[in-house]
Amino acid sequence: MSRPDHRPIRQLTPLAVHERDLETCTFCPKLCRSACPVSNAEPRETLTPWGKMSLVNHLAHGDVPLDAAHAHPAWACTGCGRCTTRCDHEIQVGAVLCDARAELDKAGLAPAALDGIEQRVDAVEESMRLAVHELSNEAAFDASSAHAILVGCSYHRHAQDEARLALRVVHALTGERHRVVSSCCGASLSDAGKPAQAAAKGAALASRLAGITSLVVVDAGCAYHLITQTPAGLPTPVTLVDLASRHLERFSPAPGLGEEPVRWHDPCRLGRGLGQYEAPRHVLARILGRSPDEFADRREQSLCSGAGGLLPITFPEAASAAAGRRLDEHSELGGGRVVTACASSLRTFRKAGADAEDIVRWMARSLGVERV
Ligand code: SF4
Ligand code: SF4
Numbered sequence: 001m002s003r004p005d006h007r008p009i010r011q012l013t014p015l016a017v018h019e020r021d022l023e024t025c026t027f028c029p030k031l032c033r034s035a036c037p038v039s040n041a042e043p044r045e046t047l048t049p050w051g052k053m054s055l056v057n058h059l060a061h062g063d064v065p066l067d068a069a070h071a072h073p074a075w076a077c078t079g080c081g082r083c084t085t086r087c088d089h090e091i092q093v094g095a096v097l098c099d100a101r102a103e104l105d106k107a108g109l110a111p112a113a114l115d116g117i118e119q120r121v122d123a124v125e126e127s128m129r130l131a132v133h134e135l136s137n138e139a140a141f142d143a144s145s146a147h148a149i150l151v152g153c154s155y156h157r158h159a160q161d162e163a164r165l166a167l168r169v170v171h172a173l174t175g176e177r178h179r180v181v182s183s184c185c186g187a188s189l190s191d192a193g194k195p196a197q198a199a200a201k202g203a204a205l206a207s208r209l210a211g212i213t214s215l216v217v218v219d220a221g222c223a224y225h226l227i228t229q230t231p232a233g234l235p236t237p238v239t240l241v242d243l244a245s246r247h248l249e250r251f252s253p254a255p256g257l258g259e260e261p262v263r264w265h266d267p268c269r270l271g272r273g274l275g276q277y278e279a280p281r282h283v284l285a286r287i288l289g290r291s292p293d294e295f296a297d298r299r300e301q302s303l304c305s306g307a308g309g310l311l312p313i314t315f316p317e318a319a320s321a322a323a324g325r326r327l328d329e330h331s332e333l334g335g336g337r338v339v340t341a342c343a344s345s346l347r348t349f350r351k352a353g354a355d356a357e358d359i360v361r362w363m364a365r366s367l368g369v370e371r372v
Contacts, residue, residue: 009060012103018096022060024089025053032086032093037304038076038311041321047076049083049093056100071109074100076315078308078322079191081272085300094309101193110193111314117192121201124153125184131156132182135164140171143179148212150181150226150237152219153188154343162343162358166218166240168369169360173247178216183208187225191310202231209234216243218360220342221308224269239270241341244363245279251286254365261293261336262362265326266302267345280341280359287366293336295329303329307344323348330354 009016030050033039039047046055052073058064059071079094087093104110110117135141149170155163170178186201209215210233217223217237226237244251264284270276277299284292297303306312306322327349330338340346341359349356364370 007061010062011066012056012060012100012107014103015056015060015096015100018099019060021089021091021096022053022057025050025091025093026057031088032083035082035086037078037080037082037306037322037325038315038318040325041306041318042076042315046073047318052076052097053091053093056097059100059104066107066109068109068111071104071107072111072314074104075111075114075193075310076318078268078304078306078311078319080268080304080308082268082301082304085272098190098193101191102195105193113313114192114310117189118194118197121184121188124157124188125182128153128156128184129182131160131163132180134160135167135180138164138167140167140177141180142177145177145179146211146213147174147176147178147216148181148209148214149178149216149218150185150222152217152222152343153184154221154347155219158347159343159358162346162360163218165358165364165370166360169363169367170216170240170243172367172369173243173250176214179212181205181209181215185222185226187221188310190225190229191308198225199229199231202226202229206231206233214238216240218341219344220267220270220273221344224273227274239274239276239279239341240363241270241276241279241283241359244283248282248286251283251363251366253289254287254362256365257288261334262288263293263295263330263333263336263338264298264359265295265305265338265340265345265349266299267340267342268302268304268308270341271302272300284339284359284362287362292339293333295326295333297329305340305342305345305348307342307348312344312348319348320352323352327352327354 151163183205186198190198223239306319312319
């Protein structure tokens with residue numbers, strides 16, 4: 001569908017490749033409006049998928065001023081992909097908005113909350129090097145191994161125990177000692193609207209890992225970024241849950257299992273992003289001796305935790321409200337533990353007071369490597 005008085009895009013011109021999608025959304029009766037975790041948390045028309053896409057379209061056509069107020073909603077997206085599942089045209093709103101961020105960033109219109117993001121990512125990378133050094137006393141650690149594990153900066157910074165357990169689990173499953181990657185994959189810079197800088201991080205990562213023969217990735221966000229944009233020279237990354245699902249026979253019911261619910265939360269970028277819905281459920285079923293408990297909104301319709309796409313930085317109130325909605329559903333269904341495979345979701349749920357665990361801890365319990 002296109003506007004009756006069709007005029008070409010005349011600013012942010014690289015977005016012309018998305019013109020059809022932008023026009024389709026602009027003239028859509030907002031069929032996906034109830035899908036978005038951001039506009040559900042902060043009910044404003046401009047924050048619905050329709051509102052964000054229309055605003056970008058109006059900016060590109062020069063119908064509204066090219067200023068920060070009109071640019072800001074492009075960052076009100078976690079990239080969760082839930083709107084796409086409700087769209088007859090399967091429009092990838094998150095990807096289009098990510099490209100829009102890049103053009104708006106070039107125009108100097110990124111949110112002030114992202115000022116200095118490149119330096120902040122460099123600082124995180126430095127702290128990650130120290131965190132990885134802390135793991136060098138593990139028997140599973142070998143800095144010169146041809147097998148690598150990328151745990152993810154959010155685990156190293158906010159869930160160090162889980163980072164350690166991930167290394168032990170991969171060792172237990174494969175029998176191989178692993179080097180632990182301390183380089184940034186570039187996902188945060190991509191979300192920030194800095195694709196060139198993100199690609200440079202990816203290239204540096206591939207250069208540091210030259211010669212490796214396998215790469216396991218723990219965090220769902222890093223895995224999605226690296227699997228969909230694998231830097232030249234890297235072997236195709238494998239997620240930890242995928243690896244674990246290939247070794248199901250190694251898992252048996254974990255000791256001390258109680259009756260309380262253990263509910264699986266599909267991370268958006270593992271589920272809708274990579275289509276890995278069965279692997280974590282199969283692994284948890286082996287460990288629990290039964291199927292994991294489920295959210296009503298699950299698999300393709302899973303609700304986003306609000307932790308992706310840098311939303312906790314750009315729209316912190318909407319991000320915590322989105323996490324609250326997810327945990328409300330968890331409570332209404334009987335509570336218990338909520339389990340995921342995404343460090344950002346894990347942190348968000350814990351900050352909201354939930355009894356949240358990472359699937360890697362359950363794997364470690366089952367394999368007998370939780371306490372060594
Ligand atoms: S993503 Fe699809 S359903 Fe949502 S506003 Fe755009 S065209 Fe409509
Ligand atoms: S990708 Fe997710 S957060 Fe972004 S507009 Fe769609 S539903 Fe909203």
